[in-house]
Amino acid sequence: VSLFAASASAQNYPERSITMVVPFSAGGPTDTVARLVAESMSKDLGQQIIVENVGGAGGTLGAGRVAQADPDGYTILLHHIGMATSATLYRKLAYDTLNAFEYVGLVTEVPMTIVARKDFEPTDLKGLIDYVKANKDTVTVANAGIGAASHLCGMMFASAIDTQLTTVPYKGTGPAMTDLLGGQVDIMCDQTTNTTKQIQGGTINAYAVTSPARLKIFPDLPTAVESGLADFQVGIWHGIYAPKGTPAEVTERLSKSLQLALKDQNVTARFAELGTEPSSEADATPAALKAKLGEIARWKPVIEAAGQYAD
Numbered sequence: 013v014s015l016f017a018a019s020a021s022a023q024n025y026p027e028r029s030i031t032m033v034v035p036f037s038a039g040g041p042t043d044t045v046a047r048l049v050a051e052s053m054s055k056d057l058g059q060q061i062i063v064e065n066v067g068g069a070g071g072t073l074g075a076g077r078v079a080q081a082d083p084d085g086y087t088i089l090l091h092h093i094g095m096a097t098s099a100t101l102y103r104k105l106a107y108d109t110l111n112a113f114e115y116v117g118l119v120t121e122v123p124m125t126i127v128a129r130k131d132f133e134p135t136d137l138k139g140l141i142d143y144v145k146a147n148k149d150t151v152t153v154a155n156a157g158i159g160a161a162s163h164l165c166g167m168m169f170a171s172a173i174d175t176q177l178t179t180v181p182y183k184g185t186g187p188a189m190t191d192l193l194g195g196q197v198d199i200m201c202d203q204t205t206n207t208t209k210q211i212q213g214g215t216i217n218a219y220a221v222t223s224p225a226r227l228k229i230f231p232d233l234p235t236a237v238e239s240g241l242a243d244f245q246v247g248i249w250h251g252i253y254a255p256k257g258t259p260a261e262v263t264e265r266l267s268k269s270l271q272l273a274l275k276d277q278n279v280t281a282r283f284a285e286l287g288t289e290p291s292s293e294a295d296a297t298p299a300a301l302k303a304k305l306g307e308i309a310r311w312k313p314v315i316e317a318a319g320q321y322a323d
């Protein structure tokens with residue numbers, strides 16, 4: 013009977029509101045992407061998707077929360093590249109990255125920006141690198157914990173300039189940005205979904221973008237590569253996951269809703285304003301997100317070279 017009941021409820025899914033866990037603080041880049049997509053998906057699903065921020069441990073606490081949730085489609089996770097990097101960074105994770113989730117689809121791949129507090133003296137990336145190396149014992153780098161995109165980019169930066177730097181972890185780069193604006197922390201590598209407004213407002217300094225080409229919204233902001241950091245490219249892909257065992261009818265229904273949301277004018281226009289774009293219809297599928305976890309192999313050597321693990 014329970015199997016019959018389960019499949020019947022999967023057919024009528026969703027019958028009540030859905031919780032979308034964001035594994036970082038409210039007001040940060042991951043939260044921004046989640047709330048935009050959740051609002052649009054809610055319309056299509058006819059049920060409210062409620063975003064719940066579960067911060068800590070670079071996103072792995074929130075991911076673990078969803079890994080252990082009932083596989084009924086009423087608890088889902090929106091997470092980014094940190095799902096792949098955490099698989100190497102954490103010696104002990106509360107979940108088995110490649111076996112704890114079902115896949116819904118990719119959402120967007122967001123570029124990052126290397127930024128600093130407003131009164132930081134350097135005016136270009138080369139000047140920033142020289143300054144940071146000369147003041148390596150005092151410069152502080154904000155991130156959202158080991159496993160965060162800001163951690164990955166900061167780690168790549170420290171490796172690229174061959175300098176160990178002091179990092180200041182937050183539960184998200186929303187609160188980190190508050191301290192950057194207040195001058196309590198010096199530099200950060202964060203996604204355009206969180207830095208665009210501040211860069212346009214001139215309240216922080218921007219030095220480079222991590223995308224292959226310059227961004228339409230920041231035509232005068234050079235790429236890290238053209239500024240001399242060879243191979244310094246990273247895009248923060250975001251995916252939606254459900255706990256292992258969630259019925260395929262449910263994940264397919266969510267994927268269909270995600271694909272519609274990524275065509276929603278409100279979502280695409282806002283993404284463009286924030287320097288990013290929606291994943292294609294083909295990428296907003298369970299198979300495309302599952303394939304993206306292959307990036308664990310890409311980042312493993314980068315992490316091993318930097319040697320920054322979490323115990």
Ligand code: MLT
Binds near residue numbers: 040
């Ligand atoms: C990250 O660095 O992974 C994100 O900025 C975290 C967040 O969305 O706050």
